[in-house]
Amino acid sequence: QVQLVESGGGSVQGGGSLRLFCAASGFTGGTYSMAWFRQAPGKEREAVAVIDTSGRKNYADSVKGRFTISADNYKNHLYLEMSALNPDDTALYICAAHCLRGQGLGCVFGYWGQGTQVTVS
16 A cells, blocks of 8 residues: 655745655555645645656746755655745645656646645744
């Protein structure tokens, strides 16, 4: 059974930084595209950053230059370094894995975590 468990969220002042971590387990071999999504209250879930099995990365325009996605492919662990945070970044950040169709930020993912809350004041 595939599980994705996020950690690293918290409360931070504007301009601050956070590092999110997603531990994936239950994959039966191979590597998978992985991504970070976020969902703010009253808003639709949006793709923040995606990394595919070749290491290619795609970012939402709103986070380019501030967020960095990285992965440990052997462990299927995923990270998101976030800097220069602002209140618009406040959201539940959710880890996703295994792109079923599409590519980049348009991937439809098959596995989802529960999320970790990031609050910027």
